[in-house]
Amino acid sequence: MLFLLLPLLTALFPGGDSDDPVSFHLLQTSTFNNHSWVHQGSGWFGELQTHSWNRSSGTIIFLYPWSRGNMSNKELMDLERLVQLYFMNHQDFYISQLMFKDEFPSLVAADCEQHSGKGFLGLVQVAIQGYDFISFQNETWSPSPMGGRKAQKACNLLNLNQVYTNRKHWLLSYACPRLISDLLDGGKAHLQRQVNPEAWLSSGPSPGPGHQLLVCHVSGFYPKPVWVMWMRGEQGQLGTQRGDILLNADGTWYLQATLDVAAGEAAGLACRVKHSSLGGQDLVLHWGAPQSALGLILFAVIVALVLLTGLGFCFWKRW
Ligand SMILES: *[C@@H]1O[C@H](CO)[C@@H](O)[C@H](O)[C@H]1NC(C)=O
Numbered sequence: 001m002l003f004l005l006l007p008l009l010t011a012l013f014p015g016g017d018s019d020d021p022v023s024f025h026l027l028q029t030s031t032f033n034n035h036s037w038v039h040q041g042s043g044w045f046g047e048l049q050t051h052s053w054n055r056s057s058g059t060i061i062f063l064y065p066w067s068r069g070n071m072s073n074k075e076l077m078d079l080e081r082l083v084q085l086y087f088m089n090h091q092d093f094y095i096s097q098l099m100f101k102d103e104f105p106s107l108v109a110a111d112c113e114q115h116s117g118k119g120f121l122g123l124v125q126v127a128i129q130g131y132d133f134i135s136f137q138n139e140t141w142s143p144s145p146m147g148g149r150k151a152q153k154a155c156n157l158l159n160l161n162q163v164y165t166n167r168k169h170w171l172l173s174y175a176c177p178r179l180i181s182d183l184l185d186g187g188k189a190h191l192q193r194q195v196n197p198e199a200w201l202s203s204g205p206s207p208g209p210g211h212q213l214l215v216c217h218v219s220g221f222y223p224k225p226v227w228v229m230w231m232r233g234e235q236g237q238l239g240t241q242r243g244d245i246l247l248n249a250d251g252t253w254y255l256q257a258t259l260d261v262a263a264g265e266a267a268g269l270a271c272r273v274k275h276s277s278l279g280g281q282d283l284v285l286h287w288g289a290p291q292s293a294l295g296l297i298l299f300a301v302i303v304a305l306v307l308l309t310g311l312g313f314c315f316w317k318r319w
């Protein structure tokens with residue numbers, strides 16, 4: 001069944017009372033090259049990777065202690081065997097039954113989403129060489145219009161296989177919702193954590209003669225929602241351009257906000273950041289001001305050293 005998925009909709013983490021769906025995605029990439037297969041799998045809870053697949057041992061790797069949910073050892077072993085078997089069937093199906101030749105990468109994405117009030121949505125999509133091939137929803141496989149005769153044939157064969165289709169349906173409509181509820185429960189402390197942003201300013205590439213690009217970097221924050229604006233006094237600058245919010249390797253987020261200003265007009269501008277972790281105390285960085293406490297401390301230390309050596313020198317002279 002499964003291993004893989006397409007981040008269909010960007011599911012944000014449960015923000016408590018929000019309507020964002022909570023989702024779990026399984027992603028499988030399989031490549032067949034020079035007569036040998038490589039299968040890779042990963043599991044994602046919203047945008048957070050929680051699982052991966054150990055190819056050498058054929059076992060699931062839990063990236064967090066709570067990724068395992070409430071699965072017993074027996075359930076875990078059954079699931080791992082199911083995945084191993086699934087990979088073997090996948091190979092046999094595409095090569096022996098559909099007659100795909102060498103060098104084809106495939107991507108399988110299995111998604112289940114919980115919408116508040118609307119229940120569950122489960123979906124599996126298969127893409128081959130970058131094109132949609134077939135998909136599974138409501139207990140039925142359907143060919144993609146781009147899949148051609150092979151996709152039609154694949155669906156005919158898969159829809160005849162009741163055992164396989166039932167198992168897939170069970171995974172999407174029973175196992176996956178249960179995993180989501182276990183992850184929400186077990187991962188609560190991790191998912192509801194608050195991490196303060198750090199911010200710093202820099203100049204970007206010049207947007208043109210007589211212009212300057214001011215860049216405000218905000219990084220290391222969690223959760224994702226954040227507000228960043230270039231300001232002059234209390235006045236938000238409408239020219240502020242927000243970049244995409246990017247994921248840092250440690251699971252926190254990064255964003256930059258830029259402002260194109262005429263040279264000489266940068267003085268008096270500041271970057272203001274609001275984030276839930278700051279408890280209402282916005283972070284404000286003034287363009288041209290000493291940027292970090294570290295800079296101030298270094299400056300203070302140097303002044304102190306100069307004074308002390310000066311003082312020492314005086315004492316030495318008096319002796
Ligand atoms: C393909 O596999 C064979 C046997 O496994 C190996 O001898 C050969 O070097 C491989 N060719 C390439 C291009 O990897």
Ligand SMILES: *[C@@H]1O[C@H](CO)[C@@H](O)[C@H](O)[C@H]1NC(C)=O
Pocket residue numbers: 054055056057061
């Ligand atoms: C994958 O399995 C191999 C063999 O059992 C083991 O040596 C290796 O540490 C495992 N890798 C991870 C990341 O768990």
Ligand SMILES: *[C@@H]1O[C@H](CO)[C@@H](O)[C@H](O)[C@H]1NC(C)=O
Pocket residue numbers: 069070181182185
């Ligand atoms: C999972 O286990 C925890 C503690 O063992 C328990 O509190 C929780 O209710 C269980 N969740 C489910 C869905 O069974």
Ligand SMILES: *[C@@H]1O[C@H](CO)[C@@H](O)[C@H](O)[C@H]1NC(C)=O
Pocket residue numbers: 137138
């Ligand atoms: C699947 O079933 C649901 C309700 O059972 C229905 O609303 C939806 O349109 C169906 N989707 C497809 C692709 O048949």
